[in-house]
Amino acid sequence: MHIITNGENYVIYHESDSKFSIDFTESKAEATRFPKAYPAIGVMKRFKNKLYGYYVYDECRKKPEYENRARMMLSYEQRLEIYNRANGKCVLCGKEIKINKMTIDHIIPLSMGGADEMSNIQCTCWACNQFKSNILPEQFEKKIADIFTYQTDKKHGKELRWKIAKKLLQGIR
Ligand SMILES: [Zn+2]
Known part of the structure; x- marks a missing residue:
């Protein structure tokens, strides 16, 4: 089993109706157990801002699997x-x-x-x-363009104005 901890506190993970959240507990017994490492790593990534300094701990092998690196403290x-x-x-x-x-x-x-x-x-x-x-900056830009194109297609797909704008957009990318 895998747990998420910083050595002092443990993470309780909630998932319902595709909503995700985490809580913290000092009790190891209350920590959410993940049978495999990758879902725990997924939680670490999803909540990386809340989980700096935390790591995924493999209770069977008794060693950390994945760590969120300590963030530089800015003055x-x-x-x-x-x-x-x-x-x-x-x-x-x-x-x-x-x-x-x-x-x-x-x-x-x-x-x-x-x-x-x-x-x-x-x-x-x-x-x-x-x-x-x-995601990387270039992927972020592409992602926004993709979302924009897809959403506008759904709303205005049949309008000539949008068909022209889309051609222009695709030309730029
Ligand atoms: Zn902004």
Whole structure:
């Protein structure tokens, strides 16, 4: 069996009607047991912001299987530098954000081997950060284009205006 822990607290995982959530407990007995490692790793990735410093522990082999790497602690000066670099806007959608509301985003995700350093960090709004989570910037752009194309197709698929716009879009990509 596999559990998710940071050595002190344990994770209880809830899944119902395709809604997912986690709770924490100090009691090992209450921890959710995963028969295989990969669903536990999936939970680690889904809740990576809440689970920094946590790892998947294999109770049979008595060793950690997967670890969320410790995140670099940013000083106020570093946060300000990142914020100013982006002119106070989310680098992904362009929305203006307050410095205390900005989300630190790794350009290349840590889970994909990106470095935990200033050159790999950018400022995004919370919504974009949640949406992008574990994909590369190019994939993120393609994903947005795909979602936009698909959704607009569903709504306006028959309209000539959209057919022309779609041709243009596909030409750009
Ligand atoms: Zn944004």
